[in-house]
Amino acid sequence: MRVHNRIAYAFLAPYLLIFATFWLWPIISSFLISFQNTRVNPWRFAPSMNWGRLVGDPAFYNALYNTLIILVIQVPVMIALATVMAVFLNSPLLKARPLYRFAFFVPVVVGEVAYAAVFRLMFSADFGIINKIIGTVGISPVSWFDNGTAAMALLIMAVTWRWAGYNAIIILAGLQSIPGDVYEAATLDRVGKVQQFFHITLPLLKPIILFCIVLSVIGTMQLFAEPFLITNRGGPGGATETLGLLLYRQGFTSLNFGYASAIAYTIAALAVAISLLNLFFGRETK
C-alpha cells in the first residue's frame, strides 16, 4: 500500500513541484514581501510601511472607488442583461439558436488587445461610429477618452460586452435544468408568463446567478486589461484607474513590489469579503 502511495506521489511530483513553485510560493512570498520595504536594496523588513501607506494613499482610494463603481454598476447590469439573453436563447420560438449562442459567446474568445483596439476606434471622438450614431439623434459628440465619467461609462460598456455572453451561457445551463412541467403546472395554475419569470425562473436561477455574481466580482476586482488598453492606462487622469492597474503601476512600473503585494492582498481580501456577503445574503432560507 505504501509502495503504491509512493508511486502515486512520484507521478504527481512534477505537477506538485510546478504548483508549489509558481502558485503556492508566490502567494506566500507576496504576503511576506508586503511587510518589506522594497524601495531600498537590499529589501528591509518594515511591517507597517506598505500597509500604513495603503491606509492613507489617495491613489489607492481613487482606484478602490473606481473599482467599486464598476462593481456596483457593471455587475448588476451585466447579470441582468445576461439573464435576458439566456431567456432569449432558451426560447422555443428562437430559430438558428446555435448561431446566437456562438454570437453571444464569441466576445470571450476575442483577444483583449484586438477588442480594445476596436473599442478605441468605435469610440474615437472624431471619427468613431458611436459618436456618429448618437449624432444622428441630436446628441453632441462625447469625448470618450478625455471625460472621466464618459471613460468610466465606456469601460463599463466594454466589460459588459465582453462578459455578458459568457454569463448568459452559464445562466442558460441553469435555465435548461428547470423542468418544463413546472412551467406547465404554473400555466394551468393561471400564472402568467411574466409572473412565472419572477416567481419561478428567477428564484430557481438564484444559485446560478449568485455563482455568476461571485465570478464577476472576482473578475472586476482584478480588472486590468480594459483600463490599461482602452482608456489608456486608467485615464484620463486616473479616472478609470482600477486596483488591478494600480497594482501593476506600483509593481511593474515603479518596481515597488512590497506595496504592490499589499494591494494584491487587499484585492483578494475584498473579493473574498464581497463574495461571502453575496453568498450570505443569497443563501437559501431553511
Add this chain to the structure above:
Amino acid sequence: MAGLALTNVIKRFGALQVVHGANLDIEDGEFVVFVGPSGCGKSTLLRMIAGLEDVSGGEIAIAGNVVNDVEPSERHIAMVFQSYALYPHMTVRKNLSFGLTMNGNPKADTQRRVAHAADILQINELMDRRPGQLSGGQRQRVAIGRAIVREPQVFLFDEPLSNLDAELRVQMRVEISKLHKQLGTTMIYVTHDQTEAMTLADKIVVLRTGRIEQVGAPLDLYDDPANQFVAGFIGSPKMNFLKATIHAVGQEGVTAALIADPSVRLTLPISSRPDIGSPVILGIRPEHFSDAGTGEADLTVAVHVAEHLGHTSYVYAGVSGEPLIIERPESRHAGDQKTLTVGLPAKRCFLFDAEGERLR
C-alpha cells in the same frame, strides 16, 4: 364539474400523426382511465385536453364548450403530473396557494381551500416543508392537493403513480379512488398499468398507436374485449393466445382446432361464419382453465416453471412451442409434474381472426 366530448380529435407532430381521430364522450363526474402501452398517444390526448398541446384536427369540448382555442388556464382543469412538477423553492403551503395568490383570490378563501385540501390529503404536518424534504408519496399528495385547491371542473392525472414503489402505489390508488368519491369531479387518468385502470375506472379507454381500440366499463372490457389487443392488455397475467384453424362451422357454432395439438377441438357458440381452414387465434385467460375433464376439451401442456403465490399458483407452460400461463388456485404442487392437463371451457374462450378482430 363538467363532462367532456372529443370529436374526431387528431394530433400531428410535423408529418407524424400520433392521434388518429379520437371520439369519446365522458360523463360529468365520471372517472375515465386512458390505458395503453408506451407511445399509444394517451398522454398526448390528455395534454390536448389540458391545452398543453395544440389540437391538429377535430374538437375538444368541456361542459359543452369547444375549447380548442381556449388557453389552458381558462379551461377550468387541474393536472397532476407524472413528475409531480411541484415548485421546488416553495413550501408545501406556498405550492398549494401559489396559483390562487397570483390570481388575486381573496386571502381568506385561499387559506380555506388550502386547509381543506390539506385535511383531505392529511398533509397538515408537511405544510412548511419544501418538496425536496418530502418522500415520493408525500410529493404526490401535494401535487394532488395543488389540483384540489383550484376546485376544477375536471382533474387530469398523467401517470401519477408511476414513480412510486409498489406498496405506495396501491395505497395512493385507493386514496385517489376515495378522493373521486368524495369530490365527485370528472377525472381523467392516464396509465400504462392495466391494474390501475381496472381498479380505478368507471370507464376505460384502451388506446393503441393513437387509436381508441375500445371504450367500456372495466369488467365489460375484461368479459367482452373487442379485439386481441384489448383482450391481451386487460387482465393480469395476460390472456393466452393459441394458434388455431377453423375446423367446422355448424349450427352449434364454430369449431376450432389448435395448431399445436390438432386433436384439441373446441366448439364456440358464436354466430360468425369464418371460412373452414382459415387461421384464427383462440384466447383464454390464465384463470379460466378448468380441471381436466370439466371443459369442452382437454389440453395437455409441458410445465416449465410454477410460481406459488400462496392463494394461487401460476404455471408457466408450453404446447408445441406456444407459451401459456395457467392459474391453478389452491394448487401448491402444480409445478411438480412434467405435464399438466387442463380443461378448456368453451364459454370462457374467445376467437380472433387473423387481423386480431373478435369473432362473435
